[in-house]
Every structure is written in structure tokens, then in C-alpha cells.
Amino acid sequence: MDTNDVIRLLGEISLVDDRVVKTDKIEQRAQVHMWASALIDVPYEFAGEAVGRHYAESAWPVMPKDITARWRDTIRDRMRRQVGTFEPAHHPEIDPDDPHGNAFVAALRAGNRAVMTGADAPRELPELVGRVGRTVDVAPANEGYLAAKAARYPKRERPAGPPELAVHCPACGSAANRPCQTTMRGRPMTGTHPSRRDVYEAQRGAVA
């Protein structure tokens, strides 16, 4: 949460407990600053709930540590349940020829970060192994089986796009297979930077 969130939160706290918020202007500014730096990683909604739970259990004025302690417990619990994997189909940027490359690590980190901040629910083991007791298909894979499986679960096509997407872009720094981004605002572009096309042509020339 940011400074404005802290001011909003302290305003709400002052309605239920007049001992917390400082009345002196200078002290109040210092208090907002201190709370904002203590609660920088804590989402506003979580902090509000934590304050409510604090007053449900305690007669003491709430302190930032009461909120951060609950936040750390929540993160620890989420990360304990998170098994550290993700749905590969949601990450077409992962190169099948380099399945544990940078894109894989980035996807893993992004997934963990989303769980940490509460944006995503933890991905738990039961989700991955399915229901216990489910029969496992152990039939040998013959041609007919493979054809039926391919028809039922078609392989994801790589997203169509200009061929120069195969190389990284020296203009905006986008990695291979990622769209170019506007250099000012980092918005994805439908086209590509001319220097990316040059790199692509040069590589093709070198191979040919």
C-alpha cells in the first residue's frame, strides 16, 4: 500500500480507536511515513482486515507490526501450499526447445509473486495429481491412440506473427517470441521495430 492508502487506513482506525492516530501535525506526518514504509508490501484490503482481526482479539492500539505479522503468516501459509509450478499452456513464451530457460524461470517467479501478493490462489498438489483413486490409462500408445489423443488435445500453435519475432529486438529489448514494445511506455506493439527486422534478415543471411 502507498501513502494515500495509509492515510485512508489511519482515518478508518481513528473511527474505532482514538489512541492510534497522532493529533500533532508533525507527528502525524512522521506516523504516516513510518506506517507507509512498514506496510509497503501489504495490500490495503489485507491491512484493513488485519486491523479488524487485531481489535477482535486485543485491547491494545494497533501497530504496524500487528499487520505485518499477519501478512507474513499469510504469505508463509500460501507459499507452503504453492508447489512451485504453473500451467504450461498459459505460457506460450516458453521455448519447447529450452523448457527450463529464462522464460521458464520468469514464469515460475511470476507465479510465486502472484501467490505471494494474493493475486492468485496457491497451486496445490491435488490440482496436479487429480483425484486419488482415478484409474490411470496404461494402455500402450499405438498409432490409433496417438491420433485420437492428438485430435482431442491439439498441440498449441505458435502465435502467428512477423518472422522477425524469432529474434530479440535491439530497439526495445524484447526477447525472442515476445512482441515489440513502445520504448516510451512499454506497451506491446502489433508491428516490430525496423532494427529487429534487420537482425532477423542478418541472421537468415548468415544461415543461408
Ligand SMILES: [Zn+2]
Ligand atoms: Zn522492438
